Amino acid sequence: xxxxxxxxxxxxxxxxxxxxxxxxxxxxxxxxxxxxxxxxxxxxxxxxxxxxxxxxxxxxxxxxxxxxxxxxxxxxxxxxxxxxxxxxxxxxxxxxxxxxxxxxxxxxxxxxxxxxxxxxxxxxxxxxxxxxxxxxxxxxxxxxxxxxxxxxxxxxxxxxxxxxxxxxxxxxxxxxxxxxxxxxxxxxxxxxxxxxxxxxxxxxxxxxxxxxxxxxxxxxxxxxxxxxxxxxxxxxxxxxxxxxxxxxxxxxxxxxxxxxxxxxxxxxxxxxxxxxxxxxxxxxxxxxxxxxxxxxxxxxxxxxxxxxxxxxxxxxxxxxxxx
Numbered sequence: 001x002x003x004x005x006x007x008x009x010x011x012x013x014x015x016x017x018x019x020x021x022x023x024x025x026x027x028x029x030x031x032x033x034x035x036x037x038x039x040x041x042x043x044x045x046x047x048x049x050x051x052x053x054x055x056x057x058x059x060x061x062x063x064x065x066x067x068x069x070x071x072x073x074x075x076x077x078x079x080x081x082x083x084x085x086x087x088x089x090x091x092x093x094x095x096x097x098x099x100x101x102x103x104x105x106x107x108x109x110x111x112x113x114x115x116x117x118x119x120x121x122x123x124x125x126x127x128x129x130x131x132x133x134x135x136x137x138x139x140x141x142x143x144x145x146x147x148x149x150x151x152x153x154x155x156x157x158x159x160x161x162x163x164x165x166x167x168x169x170x171x172x173x174x175x176x177x178x179x180x181x182x183x184x185x186x187x188x189x190x191x192x193x194x195x196x197x198x199x200x201x202x203x204x205x206x207x208x209x210x211x212x213x214x215x216x217x218x219x220x221x222x223x224x225x226x227x228x229x230x231x232x233x234x235x236x237x238x239x240x241x242x243x244x245x246x247x248x249x250x251x252x253x254x255x256x257x258x259x260x261x262x263x264x265x266x267x268x269x270x271x272x273x274x275x276x277x278x279x280x281x282x283x284x285x286x287x288x289x290x291x292x293x294x295x296x297x298x299x300x301x302x303x304x305x306x307x308x309x310x311x312x313x314x315x316x317x318x319x320x321x322x323x
Contacts, residue, residue, distance in 0.1 A: 037085035039078075041100070046122045052100035053093040053123065054078075057085035062156070062321040063129045064313075066092035067120070069138020069162070071201060071223050071236070072300075073099025076137070080302060083310040088317060091127065093120055095143070097235040098226065105231055111238035113139070113246055117146035133157035133321055135313075138275065138299070139239070141165060142246040145253045152256055157320045158264040159313055160283065161301055162275040165253050169279015181244030189237050196233050198224050208271025208298025215303050257286035263320040267309050269301035270294040291316060 039056045054074045064084055066077045074092035084090045094101040095116050096109070120143060124132065131154045136144040141163025148155050164170065170178075180188040194200060202220045206212035226232065264287050268280040277294055284290060293312065297304040 037082040039081050039085070043100070044123055044126050046119055046126070049096055049104065049119070050102045051093060051096065051119060051123055053091055054081055055089075055091050056081050057087070057089040059089050059127075061087065061089045062317070063089045063091060063124075063132040064317065065120075065124070065129075065132045065134045065144070066090065067134060067136055067140025067144050068092070068095070068098070069140055069299075070239070071098075071196070071204070071227055072219075073101075073226070075099060075219075075222055076300060076302060077135075079306055080310055080313075084313065084317075087314065088321075089129075091124070091129070091132075093123055095120075095139070097232065097239075103229065103232065103235060106234035106238050111235055112242040113142045113146060113239075114242075117143045117150070121147055121150065130154060131156055133159065133317060135159040135161065136163040137161045138163060139243075142243070142249070146249070148262075149249070149252060149256060152260050152262070155262055156322070157317065158262055159316070160264060160266045160268070160280075161309070162269050162272050162299055164275050164279045165250055165257075166279055166282035167247065167250060168282050169275055170247075171273075171276055171278060173274050177240055177243065180241060184241050189241075192237065192240055193233060195240075196227050196236055201227065204274070204299050205303065206298070207273055208269060209304055210296060211304070219300070219303070254286050257283075261288055263289045263316070265291045265293075265312060265316040267293050267295060267301060267305070267312060269297040269299055269305075271297060272299045274299055 037056055039054050041052070042055055043050045043052045054077070066074065066080070068074055068076050073094040077092045081090050081092060096119060097103045097111055133156045134144045136158060141160065145165060176191050180192060198220065201223050205219050206215050209215055227236070264283065266280060266283060268277060270277040280292070280294065284292065291312075295301050295305045295308070302309060
């Protein structure tokens, strides 16, 4: 089967998955929305790469940029977007190698947080978005903070959900990754492939939750389908390796936090084993205008606390963004 046919089939299956009534009826956030909040599934070509994104709301309103984590995509925001779009313009991209965006061969493309940040910045430029508030989760945190470091004047607010910028947040979970950063051997890389299997995917969505049986299993199948694409494990190993480059940037980001005092809403799943609450508290040192909330859930906090996060976000954004 040709690459073009595979890409078309993948895009078709992804579109079917993300518009499924099952997914859209998740109890985490009620699905009733106005026509104005309808989500569109679009893409832009950037440096020859198709970058997919979800968009909703009036483009004349303030923009909210939603940056997803590993191993998911903009799919994680499927129920949050319509809520925000009733008042705001929302863009939720899929990083290269994730979701419906192109997935070039890892041998021929630079999968890195720096490059991803540059791609998302170009997407905003092509969309003529000058300033924005940004939701930062997991991988989305280093992507968004790198964008902030390049253009802090463009960022009107942070919504931080289990996204790290302090070494205190890198606990024992990270020991195998730290070994890979120190010695990126085939053997050390192979030790990480277990993170890309279904058991690990399901664990990420259910660990630390109050009611694992209430977490929609469509999350697992959607993510695992994408991880199981030929060549995607190599993409993920490249990103695992490059995550180590973010640690050296932490002092720079922290200095920028202190300098710019960007208004911040922190909504953090306190039972997350990947990014524990140890990484949430240090933000208090550097951000004076910080609204701090620990939630009794795990890594993907939107799955259990979607309505609460949406309500806090709208209140926060109403007070901190220009109309």
